Amino acid sequence: xxxxxxxTRVLVAVDCIIFGFDGxxxxxxxxxxxxxxxxxxxxxxxxxxxxxxGPEAAASRILKQLTGLEGVYMEQMHVFGEPKRDxxxxxxxxxxxxxxxxxxxxxxxxEEYHAEWFHLKDVPKLIFDHNEMVEMAREKLRYKxxxxxxxxxxxxxxxxxxxxxxxxxxxxxxxxxxxxxSRKLLSTGLLIRQDEKDKENSKKGAYFYKLxxxxxxxxxxxxxxxxxxxxxxxx
Amino acid sequence: xxxxxxxTRVLVAVDCIIFGFDGxxxxxxxxxxxxxxxxxxxxxxxxxxxxxxGPEAAASRILKQLTGLEGVYMEQMHVFGEPKRDxxxxxxxxxxxxxxxxxxxxxxxxEEYHAEWFHLKDVPKLIFDHNEMVEMAREKLRYKxxxxxxxxxxxxxxxxxxxxxxxxxxxxxxxxxxxxxSRKLLSTGLLIRQDEKDKENSKKGAYFYKLxxxxxxxxxxxxxxxxxxxxxxxx
DNA sequence: GGTATTCGTGTCTAAATAACACTTATTTAT
DNA sequence: ATAAATAAGTGTTATTTAGACACGAATACC
Numbered sequence: 001x002x003x004x005x006x007x008t009r010v011l012v013a014v015d016c017i018i019f020g021f022d023g024x025x026x027x028x029x030x031x032x033x034x035x036x037x038x039x040x041x042x043x044x045x046x047x048x049x050x051x052x053x054g055p056e057a058a059a060s061r062i063l064k065q066l067t068g069l070e071g072v073y074m075e076q077m078h079v080f081g082e083p084k085r086d087x088x089x090x091x092x093x094x095x096x097x098x099x100x101x102x103x104x105x106x107x108x109x110x111e112e113y114h115a116e117w118f119h120l121k122d123v124p125k126l127i128f129d130h131n132e133m134v135e136m137a138r139e140k141l142r143y144k145x146x147x148x149x150x151x152x153x154x155x156x157x158x159x160x161x162x163x164x165x166x167x168x169x170x171x172x173x174x175x176x177x178x179x180x181x182s183r184k185l186l187s188t189g190l191l192i193r194q195d196e197k198d199k200e201n202s203k204k205g206a207y208f209y210k211l212x213x214x215x216x217x218x219x220x221x222x223x224x225x226x227x228x229x230x231x232x233x234x235x
Numbered sequence: 236x237x238x239x240x241x242x243t244r245v246l247v248a249v250d251c252i253i254f255g256f257d258g259x260x261x262x263x264x265x266x267x268x269x270x271x272x273x274x275x276x277x278x279x280x281x282x283x284x285x286x287x288x289g290p291e292a293a294a295s296r297i298l299k300q301l302t303g304l305e306g307v308y309m310e311q312m313h314v315f316g317e318p319k320r321d322x323x324x325x326x327x328x329x330x331x332x333x334x335x336x337x338x339x340x341x342x343x344x345x346e347e348y349h350a351e352w353f354h355l356k357d358v359p360k361l362i363f364d365h366n367e368m369v370e371m372a373r374e375k376l377r378y379k380x381x382x383x384x385x386x387x388x389x390x391x392x393x394x395x396x397x398x399x400x401x402x403x404x405x406x407x408x409x410x411x412x413x414x415x416x417s418r419k420l421l422s423t424g425l426l427i428r429q430d431e432k433d434k435e436n437s438k439k440g441a442y443f444y445k446l447x448x449x450x451x452x453x454x455x456x457x458x459x460x461x462x463x464x465x466x467x468x469x470x
Numbered sequence: 471g472g473t474a475t476t477c478g479t480g481t482c483t484a485a486a487t488a489a490c491a492c493t494t495a496t497t498t499a500t
Numbered sequence: 501a502t503a504a505a506t507a508a509g510t511g512t513t514a515t516t517t518a519g520a521c522a523c524g525a526a527t528a529c530c
Binding site for chain 2: 506507508509510511
């Protein structure tokens with residue numbers, strides 16, 4: 001026996017919801033699809049999974065293709081598999097959301113794919129069920145970021161507290177009190193203050209911080225309530 | 236153009252991680268696989284996705300096959316897709332975790348599949364990567380249950396506070412203070428006390444409670460911290 | 471030197487959490 | 501009938517955490 005003979009086989013794609021933060025707004029990287037069907041329509045970056053790679057590897061490959069980056073923070077989100085979602089042929093899509101530092105990605109690659117960053121309030125109509133994917137990714141982003149320090153993945157290695165606060169304010173579409181915000185953030189012990197200051201964005205200058213890699217790893221799954229000592233939970 | 240001609244197609248299965256609570260322990264429903272490869276080995280309940288159904292529909296169908304139940308609480312967990320995970324032929328598995336009330340399920344069906352409930356500490360070696368799936372499901376269960384009132388899905392319609400507490404203690408392998416636990420639980424407003432008492436498990440008897448369906452729906456996505464008013468988050 | 475801008479910090483109040491022990495209802499045994 | 505055993509139910513206090521709130525410091529520009 002070498003095949004489950006009677007069963008049907010389907011195509012499997014990977015689609016990536018790529019978030020970035022330019023210092024002002026949270027943005028989404030979209031491409032203009034280069035092939036039929038729906039050629040030239042806006043779409044998430046994606047591709048078919050290849051015979052010898054797993055879904056994670058496919059997602060990494062696709063992210064690298066578009067951004068030139070490796071080791072990007074990335075997480076499997078959800079599988080979309082309604083039979084008619086792709087009108088040509090049944091295709092399953094495994095979605096990943098990814099966070100990149102917009103300053104690091106290679107612009108020339110994005111030209112090749114006709115990629116553009118979109119403000120989340122101006123996301124155009126996308127092919128297939130991609131708008132639904134984006135919406136789910138936004139929700140998941142908000143959910144996770146409320147509990148875990150993932151938004152640092154959107155920032156450069158050195159960042160200032162006002163920058164992170166702007167990012168949180170963007171994600172939650174709200175205004176935060178900077179005294180309470182910085183106190184909470186610093187109390188996690190995640191941040192190491194640098195001597196250098198960022199003079200770009202203010203006259204006084206704001207201290208740069210870096211993440212403490214050990215504590216970052218440890219605390220990645222922390223926070224929470226309901227259970228007194230919830231040790232060892234993970235997403 | 237009717238096919239993405241050059242791409243390879245793969246089999247897609249759905250596997251269910253089914254949890255139940257017998258009043259004492261949290262348990263897992265496993266079957267003895269009825270076909271090759273790995274016939275007669277312990278396995279999660281699963282099946283191939285059919286041409287005209289989506290993944291959710293497939294999971295519902297499979298759950299119904301084994302338990303006789305419909306409308307079971309169920310959630311997509313993760314896709315496992317390493318190329319070699321099934322030695323016969325590449326097969327993607329979309330996993331769902333599900334919670335059932337053990338008292339409701341139909342035993343004769345489980346005989347047909349040679350199903351048995353296993354204590355989570357005695358899970359046998361399973362086929363392929365199913366042990367990994369179980370482990371991930373346990374983690375996700377602990378994660379979600381710390382934030383959202385999902386464990387009620389494991390209980391019958393009427394339940395007592397000592398019962399829920401035992402369930403939480405089981406899930407987190409810890410001992411909770413009953414005064415603090417019941418205060419926190421009751422403060423959610425989720426529970427409606429019945430006049431009737433459960434006399435099975437104690438001499439004094441414990442009041443039965445039911446969920447308030449409206450509040451249950453509203454509060455399903457509540458809790459959380461980090462962001463002052465995290466309104467409208469979802470899993 | 472004055473003004474405008476943004477950074478950085480401290481206090482007080484309210485709410486939530488965690489630790490802790492006794493009384494009540496009922497059954498069973500003496 | 502009385503006593504003993506068992507599990508249910510409830511209240512207080514101390515500590516911690518969260519949220520509201522305002523001013524001084526550094527610097528660039530005029």
